Amino acid sequence: MEAGGAGEVDHLAGERATAQFDVDHMKVAWAGSRHAVDVADRMARLVASDPVFRKDNRTMLPRKELFKDTLRKAAHAWKRIVELRLTEEEANLLRLYVDQPGYVDLHWGMFVPAIKGQGTEEQQKKWLPLAYKFQIIGCYAQTELGHGSNVQGLETTATFDPKTDEFVMHSPTLTSSKWWPGGLGKASTHAVVYARLITEGKDYGIHGFIVQLRSLEDHSPLPGVTLGDIGGKFGSGAYNSMDNGVLRFDHVRIPRDQMLMRLSQVTKEGKYVHSNVPKQLLYGTMVFVRQTIVADASKALSRATCIAVRYSAMRKQFGPQTGGPETQVLNYKTQQSRLFPLLASAYAFRFVGEWLKWLYTDVTHKLEAKDFSTLQEAHACTAGLKAVTTSATADGIEECRKLCGGHGYLNSSGLPELFATYVPACTYEGDNVVLLLQVARILMKTVSQLASGKQPVGTMAYMGNVQYLMQCKCGVNTAEDWLSPAAIREVFEARALRMAVNCAQNINRAPSQEEGLYELSPDLLEVAVAHIQLIIVTKFIEKVEQDIPGEGVKEQLRNLCNVYALYLVHKHLGDFLSTGCMTARQGALANQQLGKLYAQLRPNAVALVDAFNYTDHYLGSVLGRYDGNVYPALYDEAWKDPLNDSPVPDGYREHLRPLLKQQLKLSRL
Numbered sequence: 001m002e003a004g005g006a007g008e009v010d011h012l013a014g015e016r017a018t019a020q021f022d023v024d025h026m027k028v029a030w031a032g033s034r035h036a037v038d039v040a041d042r043m044a045r046l047v048a049s050d051p052v053f054r055k056d057n058r059t060m061l062p063r064k065e066l067f068k069d070t071l072r073k074a075a076h077a078w079k080r081i082v083e084l085r086l087t088e089e090e091a092n093l094l095r096l097y098v099d100q101p102g103y104v105d106l107h108w109g110m111f112v113p114a115i116k117g118q119g120t121e122e123q124q125k126k127w128l129p130l131a132y133k134f135q136i137i138g139c140y141a142q143t144e145l146g147h148g149s150n151v152q153g154l155e156t157t158a159t160f161d162p163k164t165d166e167f168v169m170h171s172p173t174l175t176s177s178k179w180w181p182g183g184l185g186k187a188s189t190h191a192v193v194y195a196r197l198i199t200e201g202k203d204y205g206i207h208g209f210i211v212q213l214r215s216l217e218d219h220s221p222l223p224g225v226t227l228g229d230i231g232g233k234f235g236s237g238a239y240n241s242m243d244n245g246v247l248r249f250d251h252v253r254i255p256r257d258q259m260l261m262r263l264s265q266v267t268k269e270g271k272y273v274h275s276n277v278p279k280q281l282l283y284g285t286m287v288f289v290r291q292t293i294v295a296d297a298s299k300a301l302s303r304a305t306c307i308a309v310r311y312s313a314m315r316k317q318f319g320p321q322t323g324g325p326e327t328q329v330l331n332y333k334t335q336q337s338r339l340f341p342l343l344a345s346a347y348a349f350r351f352v353g354e355w356l357k358w359l360y361t362d363v364t365h366k367l368e369a370k371d372f373s374t375l376q377e378a379h380a381c382t383a384g385l386k387a388v389t390t391s392a393t394a395d396g397i398e399e400c401r402k403l404c405g406g407h408g409y410l411n412s413s414g415l416p417e418l419f420a421t422y423v424p425a426c427t428y429e430g431d432n433v434v435l436l437l438q439v440a441r442i443l444m445k446t447v448s449q450l451a452s453g454k455q456p457v458g459t460m461a462y463m464g465n466v467q468y469l470m471q472c473k474c475g476v477n478t479a480e481d482w483l484s485p486a487a488i489r490e491v492f493e494a495r496a497l498r499m500a501v502n503c504a505q506n507i508n509r510a511p512s513q514e515e516g517l518y519e520l521s522p523d524l525l526e527v528a529v530a531h532i533q534l535i536i537v538t539k540f541i542e543k544v545e546q547d548i549p550g551e552g553v554k555e556q557l558r559n560l561c562n563v564y565a566l567y568l569v570h571k572h573l574g575d576f577l578s579t580g581c582m583t584a585r586q587g588a589l590a591n592q593q594l595g596k597l598y599a600q601l602r603p604n605a606v607a608l609v610d611a612f613n614y615t616d617h618y619l620g621s622v623l624g625r626y627d628g629n630v631y632p633a634l635y636d637e638a639w640k641d642p643l644n645d646s647p648v649p650d651g652y653r654e655h656l657r658p659l660l661k662q663q664l665k666l667s668r669l
């Protein structure tokens, strides 16, 4: 927990004293409201003070014990939620701070939303109360051994039998085995299963079905259902707490009314009826989860940067040639140029995540009113932001590990496990490359419609300004000119549009559109990234333009926003130069300004990570401790490893002793 208790020494107090802003108000800006800070604080402390939620030994547990520990924590969390009558907001935060992937994530995060989004009112009335009370546990079974990205390529079949008014669920091939769904392997009693609907001899493509998998009496798999866990995953602890599973059906029958029938129906005679709605609504659960994943990216990256900033402030190496105290590694310009852009990215992702949540809610209301006009915008923003933020976060966590030197490689730093748990976010809910190609296709379509005078809307509205953006010249003359939000916005818009137009022209030169899209797909990825980075920069600028209370808070956020934008300019300078958006000199000025911003950020760095308001329990890192008292903690932690249970290790008698004795005999010869 935070320092302040009797006898505690704050080794980072000097760092905290140099902050030029009101940390308490920054906590509000980060969390979204005073209420959000208070609820998060209460839930974090509730978890941290409960011994059942202990996690410091997690990376040392064998898989079976780790899984049992996950079951215990989930059951205990539910008990606390019921006993304390927690609200949905509080319960959600409790899950976050328990910080152990498990079946509940999929139950609440995908099974329930799939029924809400794709079930009829009647189906919701039947299934949701059971799920809400945990009388059933559900998962989301879409991916198969042979196909994940290509949802239309799934092979599981659901064949309607009008004689019995049932669907027959079947896995016709090995590759049709469901493979990966979280919570499926050992915990779930039910699943929303995605399968090809076949009726009257015709294949109508992928639809969702609620299928019971296990007995509600003794949890054994039902007849015709084969179930298991798919095996150990990357890293220690980490995502191994989750029972990602395999599932096969051998002609398993389910009642007709277990097909999710909000979007399309099958009558008892076997007639297929499609409601007058876009078929992509079938993908609605994925869109919902992608939006939550963007919000989670800022949490993961802020955790990693909190650890790396605090540790870098206490760690000292080398010193001035003239003697005197050693230098805090955070004072090295190289450390700052690697770490501060990540800190700025954590803030950028937090604010774009907040905006995306608003967009998602807005689109959902429109869909309820049968207005489907913003569906494409929701898809492009959730897919693109999910891809860009998760890739940057995974890379950022790994960079934070390196920023902590050797100690960052220890499990007790928390960083290896954080990375191993986080990195699959680049793959699940849509492989990032596949998602970026979706965004790029939408951008190409938008470019092709510009000539007809169709005005793009939403986050693509800037493309309508094509005449100006294709020929504008960046007006920056001095390093300070780069502090203008208008200048930053314009170069990001010009870069994104010019890259999109260039790519569209190259595609048009190909023998066919399909061939063009295929050949130029590496360029398309970069087009999508440029567009999504523009969105993140724009939303950060808009945030900073709002009324933000608290001494110095707005100034710090403006600094972070500039760091984020100019770091991207520096990193992607090739894009900006090759599209003629700026000159090489202007690029050099951007880098010069970036250096000045790092210097301004330096005295505020520790306070900026304090504003995340994370408990030591949630951080789970001896390096990221609030009090900065790292060395005794590292030393104590080492002795907890089971390898140190005895001074002479197991295996000495069988493998070390004979070897040593043999060497002794040989040396005597």
Ligand SMILES: CCCCCCCCCC/C=C\CCCCCCC/C=C/C(=O)SCCNC(=O)CCNC(=O)[C@H](O)C(C)(C)COP(=O)(O)OP(=O)(O)OC[C@H]1O[C@@H](n2cnc3c(N)ncnc32)[C@H](O)[C@@H]1OP(=O)(O)O
Binding pocket: 081, 087, 088, 091, 092, 095, 104, 105, 106, 108, 109, 110, 140, 142, 143, 148, 149, 150, 151, 152, 182, 280, 281, 283, 284, 286, 287, 289, 292, 375, 376, 379, 427, 428, 429, 430, 431, 434, 438, 442
């Ligand atoms: C009270 C107590 C509370 C207790 C508290 C607990 C609370 C817990 C809450 C927890 C919350 C969250 C936790 C979440 C945990 C997350 C764990 C993650 C686990 C992982 C799960 C998964 O991975 S599930 C599987 C995901 N799979 C994928 O993502 C597959 C990716 N592939 C696709 O999406 C599609 O195949 C693809 C889009 C690539 C292609 O589809 P296809 O049908 O072939 O379509 P196209 O031909 O490409 O396009 C046709 C047109 O459709 C448009 N389009 C495509 N997708 C969408 C879409 N999603 N929406 C809208 N439109 C779409 C596309 O643009 C084309 O349009 P056009 O106009 O015709 O060109």
Ligand SMILES: Cc1cc2nc3c(=O)[nH]c(=O)nc-3n(C[C@H](O)[C@H](O)[C@H](O)COP(=O)(O)OP(=O)(O)OC[C@H]3O[C@@H](n4cnc5c(N)ncnc54)[C@H](O)[C@@H]3O)c2cc1C
Binding pocket: 106, 140, 141, 142, 143, 146, 147, 148, 149, 150, 179, 180, 181, 182, 239, 244, 424, 427, 428, 429, 430, 431, 432, 433, 434, 437
């Ligand atoms: C930890 C974890 C949890 C998961 N949980 C669930 C779950 O609960 N439920 C569920 O249903 N699924 C789940 N999944 C599965 C996940 O959704 C898929 O793994 C994901 O969608 C990627 O699909 P894939 O594995 O088929 O990858 P592939 O598509 O086979 O990707 C392999 C490579 O091919 C490339 N590639 C593929 N298509 C294209 C293309 N068109 N153009 C260019 N490159 C391409 C990719 O970029 C990648 O480099 C989970 C996966 C993981 C890792």
